[in-house]
Amino acid sequence: MMDLQLPAWATWVMLAGLAVFLAMMILFIRRNHGMKRSLFASPYALWMAIFTILPCILIGYYALTDASGKFTLDNFRHFWDSNYAKNQLYATMGEAAAPFIKRGTVNVDTLIYSLWMAFLCTVICLVIGYPAALFMADRQMKLGATLVVLFIIPMWMNFLLRTIAWMSLLEDQGLINRVLRFLGFEGVQLMYNSGAVLLGMVYNFLPFMVFPIYNSLNKMDPKLHEAAQDLGCNNWKTLYKVTMPLSLPGVISGITMVFMPSVTTFFLPRILGGGNTMMFGDLIESKFLTEGNWNVGSALSLIMMILIMISLGILRKADPEGEGGSMI
Amino acid sequence: MKKFLSLVLLVMLLIPAFAQAEGTVTVFNWQDYIDESVIEDFEKETGIKVNYVRFTTNEDMMVQVDANPGHFDLCFPSEYIVERMISQDMLSEINYDHIPNAKYILENLQNSTYDPGNAHSVPYMWGTVGILYNTKLVSDPVDSWGILWNPKYMKNVFMLDSYRDSMGVSLKSLGYSMNSENILELEMAKEKLLEQKRIGTLKAYQVDETKDKMVSGEAALAVMWSGDALYAMDLNEDLAYAVPNEGSNVWVDCMVIPKNAKNKENAEKFIDFLCRPDIAQRNCEYIWYSSPNSGAIALMGEDYISNPAINPSEETLARCEFFRDIKEPYRSIYVTLFEEVKSAK
Amino acid sequence: MSKFIRFIKKSYLALILLFLYLPIGVLIVQSFNAGKSRAKWEGFSLHWYADLFKDRAIMEALQVTLGVAVIAAIVSTVLGTLAAIGIHSMKKRPQAFMMTLTNIPNTMPDIVTGISLMLLFIFTKVERGFVTMLLAHITFDVPYVILSVLPKLKQMNKHSYEAALDLGAPPVYALFHVILPEIMPGVITGAMLAFTLSLDDFVISYFTTSPLVQNLSTLIYSAARRGIEPTLNALSALMFIALLILLLIVNRRTADNSKKA
Numbered sequence: 001m002m003d004l005q006l007p008a009w010a011t012w013v014m015l016a017g018l019a020v021f022l023a024m025m026i027l028f029i030r031r032n033h034g035m036k037r038s039l040f041a042s043p044y045a046l047w048m049a050i051f052t053i054l055p056c057i058l059i060g061y062y063a064l065t066d067a068s069g070k071f072t073l074d075n076f077r078h079f080w081d082s083n084y085a086k087n088q089l090y091a092t093m094g095e096a097a098a099p100f101i102k103r104g105t106v107n108v109d110t111l112i113y114s115l116w117m118a119f120l121c122t123v124i125c126l127v128i129g130y131p132a133a134l135f136m137a138d139r140q141m142k143l144g145a146t147l148v149v150l151f152i153i154p155m156w157m158n159f160l161l162r163t164i165a166w167m168s169l170l171e172d173q174g175l176i177n178r179v180l181r182f183l184g185f186e187g188v189q190l191m192y193n194s195g196a197v198l199l200g201m202v203y204n205f206l207p208f209m210v211f212p213i214y215n216s217l218n219k220m221d222p223k224l225h226e227a228a229q230d231l232g233c234n235n236w237k238t239l240y241k242v243t244m245p246l247s248l249p250g251v252i253s254g255i256t257m258v259f260m261p262s263v264t265t266f267f268l269p270r271i272l273g274g275g276n277t278m279m280f281g282d283l284i285e286s287k288f289l290t291e292g293n294w295n296v297g298s299a300l301s302l303i304m305m306i307l308i309m310i311s312l313g314i315l316r317k318a319d320p321e322g323e324g325g326s327m328i
Numbered sequence: 329m330k331k332f333l334s335l336v337l338l339v340m341l342l343i344p345a346f347a348q349a350e351g352t353v354t355v356f357n358w359q360d361y362i363d364e365s366v367i368e369d370f371e372k373e374t375g376i377k378v379n380y381v382r383f384t385t386n387e388d389m390m391v392q393v394d395a396n397p398g399h400f401d402l403c404f405p406s407e408y409i410v411e412r413m414i415s416q417d418m419l420s421e422i423n424y425d426h427i428p429n430a431k432y433i434l435e436n437l438q439n440s441t442y443d444p445g446n447a448h449s450v451p452y453m454w455g456t457v458g459i460l461y462n463t464k465l466v467s468d469p470v471d472s473w474g475i476l477w478n479p480k481y482m483k484n485v486f487m488l489d490s491y492r493d494s495m496g497v498s499l500k501s502l503g504y505s506m507n508s509e510n511i512l513e514l515e516m517a518k519e520k521l522l523e524q525k526r527i528g529t530l531k532a533y534q535v536d537e538t539k540d541k542m543v544s545g546e547a548a549l550a551v552m553w554s555g556d557a558l559y560a561m562d563l564n565e566d567l568a569y570a571v572p573n574e575g576s577n578v579w580v581d582c583m584v585i586p587k588n589a590k591n592k593e594n595a596e597k598f599i600d601f602l603c604r605p606d607i608a609q610r611n612c613e614y615i616w617y618s619s620p621n622s623g624a625i626a627l628m629g630e631d632y633i634s635n636p637a638i639n640p641s642e643e644t645l646a647r648c649e650f651f652r653d654i655k656e657p658y659r660s661i662y663v664t665l666f667e668e669v670k671s672a673k
Numbered sequence: 674m675s676k677f678i679r680f681i682k683k684s685y686l687a688l689i690l691l692f693l694y695l696p697i698g699v700l701i702v703q704s705f706n707a708g709k710s711r712a713k714w715e716g717f718s719l720h721w722y723a724d725l726f727k728d729r730a731i732m733e734a735l736q737v738t739l740g741v742a743v744i745a746a747i748v749s750t751v752l753g754t755l756a757a758i759g760i761h762s763m764k765k766r767p768q769a770f771m772m773t774l775t776n777i778p779n780t781m782p783d784i785v786t787g788i789s790l791m792l793l794f795i796f797t798k799v800e801r802g803f804v805t806m807l808l809a810h811i812t813f814d815v816p817y818v819i820l821s822v823l824p825k826l827k828q829m830n831k832h833s834y835e836a837a838l839d840l841g842a843p844p845v846y847a848l849f850h851v852i853l854p855e856i857m858p859g860v861i862t863g864a865m866l867a868f869t870l871s872l873d874d875f876v877i878s879y880f881t882t883s884p885l886v887q888n889l890s891t892l893i894y895s896a897a898r899r900g901i902e903p904t905l906n907a908l909s910a911l912m913f914i915a916l917l918i919l920l921l922i923v924n925r926r927t928a929d930n931s932k933k934a
């Protein structure tokens with residue numbers, strides 16, 4: 001499948017090199033009092049070079065070569081036209097095949113669909129999550145710390161199991177429909193569609209929206225609130241003029257933390273969507289693990305990576321200090 | 329320091345021992361495709377430890393075997409994949425001296441088209457593809473694939489999330505061969521599957537979930553493998569199974585040993601064990617597929633032989649065909665077309 | 674009026690918590706269901722819990738999961754803490770560069786991280802399994818450790834380390850006795866974060882291990898397609914309760930400490 005291959009021992013040599021490097025560094029520190037502290041970061045730098053930068057370069061390498069290792073841009077053409085290989089073949093088959101030559105939009109459509117779903121998920125999380133964070137940060141209610149813990153706990157349950165639990169709720173013969181029918185209503189089909197996938201996404205990513213917003217609201221000086229009221233703002237106006245602008249960094253980092261994993265969701269569409277729709281993550285996975293086509297798969301990954309970098313760049317612009325609170 | 333040491337100890341305890349030496353065999357089989365107590369009995373009898381790993385579709389299995397050379401000692405591909413693996417020189421020849429129980433394999437399966445002389449493969453189970461349906465929800469006779477497109481059954485059809493099977497069903501319903509390499513036929517088969525989405529009878533594309541969902545009455549109709557269908561019918565008496573008149577797919581799942589297997593002899597011991605009539609019988613009764621083992625069939629008796637879902641009539645079988653390995657470039661055409669179907673809204 | 678508003682606020686939060694806990698409740702209830710069906714209640718039973726400890730695949734996966742999580746947390750904490758100290762003392766340019774480097778894994782989608790590491794291991798012909806999964810986990814853990822240690826370093830008094838050196842303390846001594854105690858809360862947060870992240874990771878493990886070495890997530894994934902065995906529900910219920918108790922103990926202790934202080 002590949003012709004440019006390092007022998008098996010190469011990685012082990014690299015790892016051994018890392019160990020030697022670490023040992024030498026410790027010796028240096030012991031011997032040489034004047035050693036710069038900045039060198040403490042070098043094992044990490046080396047680690048990142050091997051396990052982050054090299055793999056990224058490999059994706060680029062596979063995306064730009066064909067199965068025999070020759071340079072090609074076909075993989076990107078394949079992204080634009082999912083029928084690319086098929087069309088080339090049909091072109092050699094004469095007239096019978098001619099009417100079937102047309103651009104396939106599977107990859108582009110799936111990407112647009114994933115972006116749209118991620119957008120919806122982010123908006124819903126924001127709409128549901130912002131008031132939640134606001135109420136949590138309400139100092140009169142004194143619920144903040146407890147609620148943060150209560151929001152974190154569900155995340156300890158395995159993500160896949162939580163999703164499957166939704167399946168037993170949403171199925172036609174599932175809990176919700178049983179309750180509906182028991183109460184004398186008609187059953188509804190809740191699963192096997194995009195709505196169910198969206199629900200699963202919101203469920204999994206909502207805490208990532210609530211935490212950063214809560215953090216930035218919590219950091220706010222309560223006196224600001226009082227000052228605004230003293231200056232004649234009513235509750236709504238205070239919210240609109242003071243609280244909201246000040247929580248913006250939290251909102252932005254919440255958006256980042258929800259949007260990013262949403263675009264690359266996979267597995268959810270298969271379980272809750274019944275495999276009726278695919279998201280970009282599913283497409284990448286099937287390219288690698290079902291078709292074994294690493295070149296096209298790498299090209300799709302690269303496109304996804306670039307897209308995310310761009311959107312992050314835009315978000316960074318909006319929040320230059322990157323203050324919006326860290327994870328959890 | 330003491331704390332640190334105890335931490336290190338804890339870690340050492342947690343690292344599982346990965347014995348790869350003698351006395352193990354790594355088996356890569358389908359989900360739910362063996363009576364797992366058989367594995368324990370094999371370990372007790374021979375002292376060989378079995379690493380048992382599962383896969384969901386033939387294609388997933390191929391990719392894994394390709395990407396992890398030497399990992400697997402024994403795999404269970406379907407006949408068309410056996411054909412492909414032989415042509416890609418991925419399999420080693422089986423030494424039948426180590427498998428005396430192979431004499432029980434039915435004669436008509438002993439010299440196959442996909443593997444002349446069964447040099448590389450021993451049949452494990454065989455069966456058909458058909459329609460599993462809920463008699464309470466389906467009033468029409470189920471004798472044609474066309475029922476999967478009948479608007480009476482809106483959002484009530486489960487299809488198989490596997491391109492050979494779903495394209496095959498579509499091709500058969502149009503009266504073509506499941507092994508078609510005619511692009512006109514293939515394009516029409518794709519259109520037919522898209523039409524199913526447009527009409528709205530399709531509920532989901534899935535594989536192993538289907539049988540449990542059919543038991544709970546989640547849908548009226550499902551394309552199913554015969555054994556999974558029988559398993560479901562055993563748990564819900566409203567379910568029935570039929571092979572449509574247009575014909576269908578009959579398949580054989582085989583046991584094969586990949587070329588660079590580390591424990592070839594142990595793999596052969598395992599094959600021999602599975603071919604022993606009493607063991608074959610246990611597996612067969614557990615997973616409900618049809619056995620290629622004459623010894624096991626003799627043990628199971630009349631009930632088994634007269635069950636039409638397990639032993640289809642000669643005339644049903646005459647309408648069915650084996651999958652042949654579709655060669656490139658046609659294989660990628662199948663994949664591309666099915667991808668288009670699945671991603672369509 | 675304000676009481677009414679407070680009621681509204683509380684019910685809103687309660688509703689969201691209900692949404693978050695509903696599936697978990699279902700899962701725990703299912704683990705006590707005598708039957709295998711997801712939808713039908715067939716009586717109370719503990720037999721899934723008994724089966725759990727007999728299930729070899731689950732027990733092995735549990736070992737792998739905990740093993741990877743513990744080792745990855747330790748290694749990444751050491752690596753990350755050192756790196757944070759180093760980065761903190763860097764000049765502006767290299768510091769900015771290192772921070773960008775640290776942010777790469779955070780900004781890369783999991784699936785791309787997983788695939789790129791898979792390509793690395795296949796390219797270098799390293800057999801995928803326990804070790805490769807561990808390497809991958811350390812890789813995505815380290816940045817989180819750095820990001821939780823750095824703020825503590827920023828809060829630290831810049832001169833205390835130099836003062837220690839001036840007073841004749843060797844750098845290693847100064848590192849352990851001056852810097853480390855000050856940043857300890859950050860280090861612990863980082864370690865906990867690393868441990869939880871690798872405990873819960875699915876996507877990256879999925880691509881960096883072989884089907885032979887499974888952690889709980891990949892095991893659940895491969896079982897998910899045919900419907901989950903209730904044994905897995907039982908296991909996750911147990912793990913959930915274990916973590917809950919751990920949390921309560923930690924909370925109790927911090928509460929006690931703050932009372933003493």
